[in-house]
Amino acid sequence: MWEDDIEAASRRRFAWLAGLVxxxxxxxxxxxxxxxxxxxxxxxxxxxxxxxxxxAPQISHPIASDGGEASALPALNDSDQLAHDSxxxxxxxxxxxxxxxxxxxxxxxxxxxxxxxxxxxxxxxxPIKPTPGTMVVATQGDITTIxxxxxxxxAPLMRVVAATDPKALAVVYQHLYPLFQQAYEDLGYPGxxxxxxxxEVIDSMLQAPEINTPVAVVQPKVFxxxxxxxxxxxxxxxxxxxRMGPANERALKAKLRDFRAEIVKQK
Numbered sequence: 001m002w003e004d005d006i007e008a009a010s011r012r013r014f015a016w017l018a019g020l021v022x023x024x025x026x027x028x029x030x031x032x033x034x035x036x037x038x039x040x041x042x043x044x045x046x047x048x049x050x051x052x053x054x055x056a057p058q059i060s061h062p063i064a065s066d067g068g069e070a071s072a073l074p075a076l077n078d079s080d081q082l083a084h085d086s087x088x089x090x091x092x093x094x095x096x097x098x099x100x101x102x103x104x105x106x107x108x109x110x111x112x113x114x115x116x117x118x119x120x121x122x123x124x125x126x127p128i129k130p131t132p133g134t135m136v137v138a139t140q141g142d143i144t145t146i147x148x149x150x151x152x153x154x155a156p157l158m159r160v161v162a163a164t165d166p167k168a169l170a171v172v173y174q175h176l177y178p179l180f181q182q183a184y185e186d187l188g189y190p191g192x193x194x195x196x197x198x199x200e201v202i203d204s205m206l207q208a209p210e211i212n213t214p215v216a217v218v219q220p221k222v223f224x225x226x227x228x229x230x231x232x233x234x235x236x237x238x239x240x241x242x243r244m245g246p247a248n249e250r251a252l253k254a255k256l257r258d259f260r261a262e263i264v265k266q267k
Contacts, residue, residue, distance in 0.1 A: 060199070061263065064174070079105070080104065095160045098156070100128065100129070101127050108126060109127045112126050113201050116204070131154060158248050180194050205238060208249065209231075209238075215242060
């Protein structure tokens with residue numbers, strides 16, 4: 001009897017173990033089959049979108065081609081003789097020899113134009129030779145003003161300005177424009193348009209106030225400055241016109257308006 005109970009217990013343990021093994025095979029087989037027939041799909045990577053194209057530069061005042069090929073112009077660094085001769089054809093050879101700095105003409109014009117609407121001019125990069133003499137002042141008591149005789153220092157230059165034909169000057173500018181544009185981009189304005197900047201600077205200079213009373217100045221260091229903080233804070237081009245005196249300022253503004261009209265009508 002006791003041996004029968006042991007044998008029955010052994011049979012029950014064997015059956016339980018066999019069932020456990022069979023269950024393991026079933027579960028393992030289902031896992032293998034399900035992963036073999038229905039693999040988990042990896043999420044598709046998001047499509048890489050190309051960055052939007054750079055917008056084309058907006059040109060407000062385009063300069064039309066004069067019919068010549070830009071490739072016919074010399075390299076910018078070799079353009080001084082052409083610039084000299086072209087300006088001599090408009091202004092006369094003697095005035096060009098008298099006033100023009102002969103090196104890096106186009107680059108210096110571009111730098112100066114850009115600076116005229118800013119706080120200061122790069123003195124060493126101006127295309128025109130300095131006006132002879134120093135500022136003439138008049139002192140009465142504690143007040144120092146720009147003297148009337150100071151304005152006469154600009155008389156030789158103003159005679160050249162008065163004789164200049166803005167239309168002829170615009171033709172030369174148009175012919176040489178690819179060189180001006182290259183010099184402007186080399187200055188640090190890729191994609192910007194020099195003629196737009198030139199028009200902007202002319203508009204700034206035309207906003208200079210016309211002062212018909214003595215203009216007070218101070219001399220904190222070497223150079224004179226306007227005593228009025230509002231005048232001293234104005235762009236360099238406007239301050240230059242004020243220092244030239246009201247009559248010279250009016251004459252120069254008239255030429256600037258005429259030249260502006262020539263360089264903005266090509267649309």
